[in-house]
Amino acid sequence: YFFIQSNSNDKAVCMLYKDNVAVLKEYNIRHHYDTKHASTFSQFKEKQRSDKFESLRRLCSQQDLFTKATPENEALTLVSYNVTYVLAKKGKPFTDGNIIKECMMEAVTELCPEKLNLFKMISFAPNNVARRIENMGNNTSQPLVFFCVVDDELNVTQELASLHSIYGTFHHSH
Structure with a gap:
């Protein structure tokens, strides 16, 4: 059926579409398989x-090499951004x-020399620091919360209630 069991969540994952099935039952x-693949693979x-399955399995293994390096990167x-933030703040x-x-x-050389190569990969070059500060500036948003009151004489009063910081990335449309 061209499915493998995912290592991360014990679900069956389609090797062709990367879909999960809701319940792991045949x-x-x-x-x-019948709805998405039968027309293509029924004549095999x-x-x-078996050859196609092995080829897809090897491809998935190769793709895993790229995704495993991601958390370290x-x-x-993140370390580079955090240090850059401190530089900008000060x-x-x-x-x-x-x-x-x-x-x-x-x-690092004294405390954990086995991590030396990892720390060498962190970049604090001035152009990187400048770019990171610019990125942080572009991703900041503080929405203002207003309230509006209309009295019996239809007088409108509008006040700033609060200013909220949004953590993470905020996208707005123009």
Whole structure:
């Protein structure tokens, strides 16, 4: 049926569409196959089907190599953004990122030398620091909450109730 069991959540995942089945039962998997793949693969002989499955399985394994590296890369980027944020908040020049990295490398060399190569990959080059500060500035949004009151004489009073920070990324349309 061209399904594999996912390592992360013990669900059956279609190797062709990356769909999950709701309940791990043969009926559900067969139904997915019949509705989405039967017209394409029904003419395959058992050997062809087996070869196709192996080819897809190898492809999924190769794709997993790329997704496994992602959490480490995300952590490196997050560290770079966090340090950049501190530099910006304290009004320090972008070039101070290089000094911070040098200090971090000294500390890592003494405290956890096995992580030295990981820390070397963090970039605090002045152009990266500037770009990260610009990105942080573009992704900030503080919506204002107003309330509006109309009295018996139809006088309108509008007041600022609060200012809320939104954490994460906020997109607005023009």
